[in-house]
Amino acid sequence: MPVTRGFSRRRPDSGGRLPPGQYDVGGSWPVLTAEATPRIDPQSWTLAVEGLVDEPTTWTWDEVHQLPTSSFRGDIHCVTTWSKFDVAFTGVSVDTLLEVAGPQDDAAFVMAYSTTGYTTNLPLSDVTGGRAWVVWDYGGKPLTAEHGGPVRLLVPHLYFWKSAKWISRLELTAGDRPGFWETNGYHDRGDPWLEQRYQGDA
Ligand SMILES: Nc1nc2c(c(=O)[nH]1)N[C@H]1C(S)=C(S)[C@@H](COP(=O)(O)O)O[C@H]1N2
Ligand SMILES: [Mo]
Secondary structure, eight states, X not given: OOOOOSXXXXXXXXXXXXXXXXXXXXXXXXXXXXXXXXXXXXXXXEEXXXXXXXXXXEEEHHHHHTSOOEEEEEEEEOTTSEEEEEEEEEEEEHHHHHHHHOBOTTXXXXXXXXXXXXXXXXXXXXXXXXXXXXXXXXXXXXXXXXXXXXXXXXXXXXXGGGSOSXXXXXXXXXXXXXXXXXXXXXXXXXXXXXXXXXXXXX
């Protein structure tokens, strides 16, 4: 059956793009923020990659823009069940940052920190291999503050709570420690295709 685009808010799945339990939110982009939206001056923002790395490194806004840029186009999935298709972000691949910082052999997890204190934990293997970005551009425009601007983490293959807005620090660790939502019952990994929503799910 052909899919009619643009009318019903909750459309049926088209071509197996929706993970289980998700619906297509269409043209809107919900804002989900646990804390007050910070107003961050890009010129005072910095990004640190530290912990179990050979060269702990901090980039300024200008410095991070001098790294080779990388773009993502694809779908994002929030644990509250909305998915959004064909979003386009540009920034820098986390691989590029890690090439500079040099993860040590015992580094196996990452804690992402927002300027606000929001945290989320990820296996290192989920932010390497071209699957995670630090982004400042959405659809050709600067990322707005409500969506994490000036700079957010983007890990689109995991539930979107892993994509920390207002990212300021990535800490590599040997062990897994729960972040903000993970402490509040959400899954440590959060693969939408495995429906890893809550602690205890597969
Ligand atoms: N700092 C911070 N990052 C965050 C959140 C948050 O509350 N604070 N919410 C997470 C959740 S649950 C989702 S679904 C996405 C929402 O991003 P959006 O508001 O741009 O849609 O951001 C994630 N990153
Ligand atoms: Mo979310």
